[in-house]
Amino acid sequence: MYTDESKILETVQNISSTVVAEDAEATDRLARWPERSLRSFQKEGLGGLTVPVEYGGLGQGTKTLAKVCEIIGQSCTSTAICYGMHAVGSAVIASKATDYQQEKYLTPICEGRHLTSIALNETGSGSQFYLPQTRMQYHSESEYNINGAKSFVLNGGKADSYIISAVAEGSHTPGEQFNCFMINADAAGIQWGERWKGIGLRGDSSRDLFLDSVKIPDKNILGQFGDQIWYVFNVITPYFLTAMAGSYLGIARAAINEVTHHIKNREFSFNGRALASSSVIQYQLGALWAKYARSRALVYYATECYDMDQDNALIDLFAAKAEVADATIEIVNEAITLCGGYAYQEKSILDLLLRDARAAHVMTPTADILRVWTGRSILEQPLLADT
Numbered sequence: 268m269y270t271d272e273s274k275i276l277e278t279v280q281n282i283s284s285t286v287v288a289e290d291a292e293a294t295d296r297l298a299r300w301p302e303r304s305l306r307s308f309q310k311e312g313l314g315g316l317t318v319p320v321e322y323g324g325l326g327q328g329t330k331t332l333a334k335v336c337e338i339i340g341q342s343c344t345s346t347a348i349c350y351g352m353h354a355v356g357s358a359v360i361a362s363k364a365t366d367y368q369q370e371k372y373l374t375p376i377c378e379g380r381h382l383t384s385i386a387l388n389e390t391g392s393g394s395q396f397y398l399p400q401t402r403m404q405y406h407s408e409s410e411y412n413i414n415g416a417k418s419f420v421l422n423g424g425k426a427d428s429y430i431i432s433a434v435a436e437g438s439h440t441p442g443e444q445f446n447c448f449m450i451n452a453d454a455a456g457i458q459w460g461e462r463w464k465g466i467g468l469r470g471d472s473s474r475d476l477f478l479d480s481v482k483i484p485d486k487n488i489l490g491q492f493g494d495q496i497w498y499v500f501n502v503i504t505p506y507f508l509t510a511m512a513g514s515y516l517g518i519a520r521a522a523i524n525e526v527t528h529h530i531k532n533r534e535f536s537f538n539g540r541a542l543a544s545s546s547v548i549q550y551q552l553g554a555l556w557a558k559y560a561r562s563r564a565l566v567y568y569a570t571e572c573y574d575m576d577q578d579n580a581l582i583d584l585f586a587a588k589a590e591v592a593d594a595t596i597e598i599v600n601e602a603i604t605l606c607g608g609y610a611y612q613e614k615s616i617l618d619l620l621l622r623d624a625r626a627a628h629v630m631t632p633t634a635d636i637l638r639v640w641t642g643r644s645i646l647e648q649p650l651l652a653d654t
C-alpha cells in the first residue's frame with residue numbers, strides 16, 4: 268500500500284504510457300470498454316484511490332484525482348472517464364459508509380476486486396440529474412422495490428455495483444424524499460439497453476439501465492433516508508467535476524503534445540525552413556499553452572480548497588470545470604488549425620481528441636449550468652432555483 272502522491276502518480280504514468288496507450292486506438296475504433304487498462308489500475312492497488320486509509324484505500328482527495336485523470340486522459344479519454352467514475356463512486360460510498368457497506372463494497376474496491384459506477388441521469392430530467400423519476404416503494408420490513416430507467420450509465424453492464432438515485436413514494440415511506448443507494452450488478456430485475464454510440468468517449472460503455480421491481484435491502488441506502496441532495500452536492504458533484512476536469516485537461520495536454528510534435532517535424536522544401544521557426548506559430552503555441560496552464564491552475568486551486576474543506580470551494584470547482592471544458596475544446600480546435608491538412612483527416616489523433624473533447628460541453632453539469640450555479644452561489648440565491 269502506498270499513499271504518497273508522487274508514487275501514485277508514477278504508477279499511473281507507467282500504466283498509462285504502456286497498457287492504456289497501447290489499447291487506446293482499439294478502444295475508440297471498436298468502441299471497446301478498456302477492461303485491460305482498468306484491471307491494470309486495480310492490480311497495482313489503485314482501485315481504492317479515493318477511499319480513506321482507515322477503510323484500506325489510498326486516502327486521496329480531489330486534487331490527486333484530477334492529476335490521475337489528467338495523466339490517463341493524455342493516453343485515452345475513455346479510460347480516464349471510466350476509471351474516474353469508479354473513483355467518484357468509491358468516494359461517494361465511503362463518505363458515510365456503514366460497517367456493512369464498508370465490508371461489502373469498500374474492502375473489495377480497495378483490494379481491486381470491485382468496480383463501481385454512478386447511475387443518476389434519466390431521460391425525463393436530462394441535465395437536471397439530481398431530480399430522478401425512478402421510484403422506490405416500501406416492500407417489506409427491510410426491503411424496497413425500485414422501478415424506473417436510468418440513461419447514459421458509464422461502465423454500464425461492466426461494473427459490479429451502481430449508485431442509483433430514486434424518490435420514495437407510498438404510505439410506508441417519507442414521501443418525495445430523494446435517496447441514493449447501491450444496486451448490485453446481479454440484482455434480479457435489471458436490464459441493460461444498447462450501448463450509446465457516441466461520437467467520442469467510445470469505450471465508456473454508456474448504456475440505459477432499466478429497473479423493473481428491483482429489490483434492495485435497506486442496508487444498501489447511502490446515508491440517511493432523504494440524503495440524496497447531500498450526496499449530490501457534497502460528494503458526487505465535486506468528485507465528478509474533478510474527474511471530468513482532469514480527463515479533459517489530459518485531452519488538452521495530448522493536443523498540445525501532438526501539435527508540438529507536428530510543428531517540430533514539418534519542413535517546407537521550397538525554402539528548407541521548419542514550421543517551428545515561424546514566430547506566428549510560436550506565438551500561437553504559446554497562447555495554447557497559457558490556456559491549458561490557466562485552467563489547470565484553476566482546477567488545482569479549486570480541488571485544494573475542496574480537500575481542505577474551505578467554505579465556497581464548490582464555487583471554484585463549478586468555475587474550474589466550466590473553464591476547462593471551454594479551454595479544452597478551443598485548444599483541440601486550434602491545434603487542428605496549427606497542424607493543417609495533416610490533422611484534418613479521418614483517424615488522426617486530433618480527430619479522436621476533438622470527438623472526445625466535445626463531451627465536455629454535453630455531459631452534465633454542462634458549462635452553461637455550472638456558470639449559472641457559480642452566479643447563483645455568488646449572489647447567495649438557491650442553486651436549483653428553476654427546478
Ligand SMILES: Cc1cc2nc3c(=O)[nH]c(=O)nc-3n(C[C@H](O)[C@H](O)[C@H](O)COP(=O)(O)OP(=O)(O)OC[C@H]3O[C@@H](n4cnc5c(N)ncnc54)[C@H](O)[C@@H]3O)c2cc1C
Pocket residue numbers: 352385386387388389390392393394395396418419420421422465468471473626628629630631632633634635636639653
Ligand atoms: C457519453 C456520456 C456518458 C454519460 N455518463 C453518465 C453516467 O455515467 N451517469 C450519469 O448519471 N449520467 C451520465 N451521462 C449523462 C449526462 O451527464 C447528462 O445528464 C446528459 O447528457 C444531459 O442530459 P441530456 O442529454 O438529456 O441534455 P438536456 O437536458 O436535454 O440538455 C440539452 C442542453 O440544454 C441545456 N440545459 C438543460 N437544462 C438547462 C437548465 N436548466 N439551464 C441551463 N441549461 C440547461 C444543457 O446544458 C444542454 O446544453 C452521460 C452522458 C454522456 C453523453
